[in-house]
Amino acid sequence: MTRLSVRLSDKEAQDLQxxxxxxxxxxxxxxxxxxxxxxxxQALRASQAELPPAARAAGWLTExxxxxxxx
Amino acid sequence: xxxxxxxxxxxxxxxxxxxxEALVTECSDNGWLLTSPRVQAEAHAVLxxxxxxxxxASGLFDDNWREAELxxxxxxxxxxxxxxxxAAAVAAGAPIFVTGDxxxxxxxxxxxxxxxxxxxxxxxxxRAAFARRASAVVIRVRKRRAYQLGLHHWPRxxxxxxxxx
Numbered sequence: 001m002t003r004l005s006v007r008l009s010d011k012e013a014q015d016l017q018x019x020x021x022x023x024x025x026x027x028x029x030x031x032x033x034x035x036x037x038x039x040x041x042q043a044l045r046a047s048q049a050e051l052p053p054a055a056r057a058a059g060w061l062t063e064x065x066x067x068x069x070x071x
Numbered sequence: 072x073x074x075x076x077x078x079x080x081x082x083x084x085x086x087x088x089x090x091x092e093a094l095v096t097e098c099s100d101n102g103w104l105l106t107s108p109r110v111q112a113e114a115h116a117v118l119x120x121x122x123x124x125x126x127x128a129s130g131l132f133d134d135n136w137r138e139a140e141l142x143x144x145x146x147x148x149x150x151x152x153x154x155x156x157x158a159a160a161v162a163a164g165a166p167i168f169v170t171g172d173x174x175x176x177x178x179x180x181x182x183x184x185x186x187x188x189x190x191x192x193x194x195x196x197x198r199a200a201f202a203r204r205a206s207a208v209v210i211r212v213r214k215r216r217a218y219q220l221g222l223h224h225w226p227r228x229x230x231x232x233x234x235x236x
Contacts, residue, residue, distance in 0.1 A: 033100070036138050040099050044084065044092055047131035051086045054122040063083040063091055067171025067189070070079040070117055071153055 006031075072199065074098045075105040075142070075160035077153075077170035078113040080189055085114075085132045090189045094169060095135065097196055104139040107159050111136070113152065157181055167192055 008016065020030050060066045076084070076094065083091035098104040111133065118128040142163035148154050153175050160168045161182050168184055169192045170176060178186050187195065 037096070037100050040096060040135065040138060043131070043134040043137070044088075044095070047085045047128075047135060048088055048092070050131060051122070051125070051128060054125050054128070055086050058121045060086070060121075063087040063089045063189075064171075066083045066086065067079050067091075068173070070082055071077075071172045071174070 072101075072103055072167065072196075073105050073140070073163070073165045074103050074167045074169060074192065075107075075156075075163070075165040076110075077156060077168065077172060077175065078110050078117070079171045080169050081106065081110060081136070082114050082117060082132070083171070083189075085135050090193055091169075094189055094192055094196075099138050102140075104136075105142050105160065105163060105165055106136050106139040107142050107144050107156065109144045109152070109156060109159065157184075157186070160184060167195070 016027060016030065019025075020027055023030065025033070055061075055066070060069070074094070076091070076098075080091045080094065083089070084095040095104065114132050115129040118125070118132060122128045142159055142165075145155055145158045145162055147158065153172060157168060157175065157178070158181075161184050165184055168175075168181075168186045169189055170186065171188060176186055176188055180186060
């Protein structure tokens with residue numbers, strides 16, 4: 001496991017502590033959760049930026065089109 | 072609440088912003104997201120067939136499932152892929168199976184697992200989140216009331232009926 005130091009403003013540090021208190025999690029857990037959430041959203045944005053033109057060409061204009069065609 | 076998303080729901084989240092995407096992010100953020108090698112193989116086959124000029128599509132799909140828990144496939148019934156996915160989710164103890172496939176949706180439930188459309192699953196999530204928030208409010212009110220009564224330690228199983236607006 002790698003130990004990482006991060007510089008935060010006082011306000012950001014307070015916000016982080018407030019999140020930890022409300023969730024009952026450590027700062028490390030909150031940062032790991034945030035990183036996973038950020039990575040997933042980035043991956044979704046990347047695939048949703050690249051694939052829709054091909055999907056439209058294949059006749060899938062909306063998610064319902066896909067849901068009804070693919071089992 | 073662990074949730075298994077069928078191939079069609081996973082593909083939908085990968086391609087379109089919308090309900091299936093919201094389910095994936097909600098489930099992943101809560102550590103509820105399940106998938107299986109068969110879902111990945113089916114998704115790769117669909118993407119290769121539908122998008123032949125985009126060989127990168129399978130990799131983009133896989134990137135969205137890196138945080139999901141991979142459950143084991145099952146071998147039976149050999150002639151029905153959909154039924155094998157449902158059986159794998161049941162074997163993994165998933166309480167919800169999300170699909171857009173009308174034939175699978177028609178089964179409604181298998182053993183203790185409910186089969187839901189993406190919209191039905193989202194409504195269930197919203198209701199569950201509301202219930203969690205409501206019970207948190209009830210607990211806070213009960214603790215405050217106990218303090219007012221001089222009960223500095225809230226006794227377990229102590230029932231106080233309070234209305235919360």
